[in-house]
Amino acid sequence: xxxxxKSELAALADPKYSEFNKKIIPGxxxxxGVRMPAVRNIxxxxxxxxxxxxxxxxxxxxxxxLLRGMVIAxxxxxxDERLDRIKGFVPEIDNWAVCDVFCGELEVNDGQDKExxxxxxxxxxxxxxxxxxxxxxxxxxxxxLDDRHIDDVLRLLTTRYHPGYYYKMGAAWTLSxxxxxxxxxxxxxxxxxxxxxxxxxxxxxxxxxxxxxxxEDKERLKAKxxxx
Numbered sequence: 337x338x339x340x341x342k343s344e345l346a347a348l349a350d351p352k353y354s355e356f357n358k359k360i361i362p363g364x365x366x367x368x369g370v371r372m373p374a375v376r377n378i379x380x381x382x383x384x385x386x387x388x389x390x391x392x393x394x395x396x397x398x399x400x401x402l403l404r405g406m407v408i409a410x411x412x413x414x415x416d417e418r419l420d421r422i423k424g425f426v427p428e429i430d431n432w433a434v435c436d437v438f439c440g441e442l443e444v445n446d447g448q449d450k451e452x453x454x455x456x457x458x459x460x461x462x463x464x465x466x467x468x469x470x471x472x473x474x475x476x477x478x479x480x481l482d483d484r485h486i487d488d489v490l491r492l493l494t495t496r497y498h499p500g501y502y503y504k505m506g507a508a509w510t511l512s513x514x515x516x517x518x519x520x521x522x523x524x525x526x527x528x529x530x531x532x533x534x535x536x537x538x539x540x541x542x543x544x545x546x547x548x549x550x551x552e553d554k555e556r557l558k559a560k561x562x563x564x
Contacts, residue, residue, distance in 0.1 A: 341400065361398075379402075408421045470500075470506035474509070493511055
């Protein structure tokens with residue numbers, strides 16, 4: 337299967353799209369330039385075949401890493417196996433695109449499975465590794481903005497620090513959605529001294545760019561930020 341996948345990806349390569357991706361995805365290597373709808377179609381085919389064989393072989397192209405994340409997220413398997421494969425895959429993530437696609441594609445049932453994933457997010461947020469911490473932040477955005485977890489999400493993202501740009505942007509992105517869903521809980525947390533200033537500024541910017549937030553709320557947050 338691995339040879340077939342490489343061949344299929346190579347046949348779909350677009351040099352111009354490859355150059356575009358190289359500019360916006362620092363850290364990604366060997367980008368063929370295959371567009372996401374085509375990558376997604378290939379992942380669906382892999383999931384219907386011998387996907388374990390695909391995952392057991394190393395990836396060379398950026399698009400293969402995308403596929404690995406998508407297959408781990410979607411293939412039919414028990415959650416214990418999925419979590420083991422997640423834990424094996426996350427240390428391989430070295431760019432924001434694979435992180436975000438993987439987190440968004442992942443399917444997890446409410447209940448014990450979701451709590452086990454949450455516990456893994458708690459581990460990742462304390463690794464002091466830029467992309468593992470981003471995975472945690474984006475996983476929170478995609479799966480844990482709910483009544484049970486929101487207080488912990490806010491506490492963690494306003495007290496954990498890493499100088500890496502991509503962790504900061506992931507944390508800001510998640511905090512902006514926290515505000516959209518839980519504005520009363522989130523607003524005071526955005527102005528804690530413990531929150532990194534760059535994360536705060538970017539979160540307020542993202543909130544200000546959203547059509548889901550009122551003009552009054554946007555102006556109030558901007559004024560508070562300016563007053564710090």
